[in-house]
Amino acid sequence: MQRVIGTIIFIVVVFAIDLYVFQGFKVIVKKWLPSSYRGLARFLYWAIPVLLLAVIVVRAVWFSDSSKNSYFIFVNSALIGLFLAKFIWVFFMLTDDLIRLVRYTSNQLVKPPPAKHISRSDFIITAGFFTASTLFGSLVYGIAKGAHNYTIKKRKLPIKGLPKPFDGLRVVQISDIHSGSFWSKSSVQEGIKMINDLKPDLFFFTGDLVNNSADEFDGFKEMFSDIETKYGSYSVLGNHDYGDYVRWPNKEGVTKSENLMRLKKHHYDIGWNLLVNENHVLTIEGEELAILGVENWSAHRRFPKYGDLNKAINGVENIENKLLLSHDPSHWRAEILDKNPTIKATFSGHTHGMQFGIDSKYYKWSPVKYQYSEWVDIYEENNQYLYVNRGFGYLGYPGRFGFLPEITLFELQSV
Known part of the structure; x- marks a missing residue:
């Protein structure tokens, strides 16, 4: 029972981070993808972690010794890798939100002229996306090439x-x-x-x-x-x-x-x-x-x-x-x-x-x-x-x- 409760808490935390990062993901999708692919990208954003979490739940409830199964090892790793990448992105988004807060406060006093170049908000979110993607790519490479590269x-x-x-x-x-x-x-x-x-x-x-x-x-x-x-x-x-x-x-x-x-x-x-x-x-x-x-x-x-x-x-x-x-x-x-x-x-x-x-x-x-x-x-x-x-x-x-x-x-x- 304790294992199930711990799994539920973990899912809630992961979902909260996913929901927050999704706001930045929508900015990336809008900026870099044609409109015909945006719906698919948003669907995959949620479908992949939900599928992985479903496997984790099955493991926690029905397969207590699944750590010995290589399939579960890879599923766990994929979920952890995605979580770490999104966790890194969170720091960039928090920075962006802090800047937004400062801008909002200053706008109450002075209305700035419209920007003619990429906004700082877009830059930070994009930088966060590529940093998180680099981390995730490194983790995948470490499994494929590094695990047994003695x-x-x-x-x-x-x-x-x-x-x-x-x-x-x-x-x-x-x-x-x-x-x-x-x-x-x-x-x-x-x-x-x-x-x-x-x-x-x-x-x-x-x-x-x-x-x-x-x-x-x-x-x-x-x-x-x-x-x-x-x-x-x-x-x-x-x-x-x-x-x-x-x-x-x-x-x-x-x-x-x-x-x-x-x-x-x-x-x-x-x-x-x-x-x-x-x-x-x-x-x-x-x-x-x-x-x-x-x-x-x-x-x-x-x-x-x-x-x-x-x-x-x-x-x-x-x-x-x-x-x-x-x-x-x-x-x-x-x-x-x-x-x-x-x-x-x-x-x-x-x-x-x-x-x-x-x-x-x-x-x-x-x-x-x-x-x-x-x-x-x-x-x-x-x-x-x-x-x-x-x-x-x-x-x-x-x-x-x-x-x-x-x-x-x-x-x-x-x-």
């Missing part, structure tokens, strides 16, 4: 005091698979092939195997079990892996704890060493490197603090070089930087680069930067590194624009 980032990690046998060690990291969102298995398979082509010595996965339920990964186990390494694969849990965002038991009667057990079993079944506040010591030619892994730990209140770094370090305190897998990058500044100097590098994910933004060599921007001080790529302070992976999958919006899905290859260097 990119390989190569980074060197010069670690002070790293024993010589580990010099040149190749570590591949991916993060945030979110298998419940995938809509192209063949593309995912190609991404896994790219991982193997890098011939990693070590493979790290830094959390969020699923969106909510362990069974989301059932159709992908064989694929990810194909990842090959020389010294092993290691993984940790992310905030989405615990099932904290859905109700339990589910319709099959699976409890939250049972779901978590199934998810952990997935890691073991595909040959990944799941580190639950644990460590593993890698020994090469008599030299040691500690690999630590913690459960999700976030400095932000809305995300869980299940991780226990002290447990993860237990038994390897005397090893001078440690690598840490921790899903949330806020963990680094809160508990690792300067406090645990033998943790030379921390590997994280979680932010996805928000799957939208500007990601160039010289400038990076995404709305997520206003929530996380370390949110993408590499950071270094006092000979300690943090790497925030852009993520392998996607959540919510089934695409990526700017921040493409990432496979990272690190080369450890002894300095």
Whole structure:
């Protein structure tokens, strides 16, 4: 019932925005379309969101697990994309209405001469339309071309005091698979092939195997079990892996704890060493490197603090070089930087680069930067590194624009 009420509230809000933006849409239609097409344009303006909303209502009432269906994923995305585009347009229209109010007030005192050029009102509404259209087009492009456009980032990690046998060690990291969102298995398979082509010595996965339920990964186990390494694969849990965002038991009667057990079993079944506040010591030619892994730990209140770094370090305190897998990058500044100097590098994910933004060599921007001080790529302070992976999958919006899905290859260097 709560789900239905929430859906109704959402529909009311969307309709109010649609009604407001429609006033600007009529201006665009009148200005740019012949009179014979204006009626069709106005009909489509309302028909498309109404159809999408109808599908959302059907989903909310009759298909509680439809998030696993790619058709519903695309419908949700189309609705969200339209909503965001119209929401952007609203700001332009509010500006226009404010100017109208000022003009109306001034007209009570002085009657201005008629304008001989395009009015400011038309200019603002047109600018809003093209800005909103550009945003929507970017989102569509991000689904069609960006969702599975896996990119390989190569980074060197010069670690002070790293024993010589580990010099040149190749570590591949991916993060945030979110298998419940995938809509192209063949593309995912190609991404896994790219991982193997890098011939990693070590493979790290830094959390969020699923969106909510362990069974989301059932159709992908064989694929990810194909990842090959020389010294092993290691993984940790992310905030989405615990099932904290859905109700339990589910319709099959699976409890939250049972779901978590199934998810952990997935890691073991595909040959990944799941580190639950644990460590593993890698020994090469008599030299040691500690690999630590913690459960999700976030400095932000809305995300869980299940991780226990002290447990993860237990038994390897005397090893001078440690690598840490921790899903949330806020963990680094809160508990690792300067406090645990033998943790030379921390590997994280979680932010996805928000799957939208500007990601160039010289400038990076995404709305997520206003929530996380370390949110993408590499950071270094006092000979300690943090790497925030852009993520392998996607959540919510089934695409990526700017921040493409990432496979990272690190080369450890002894300095």
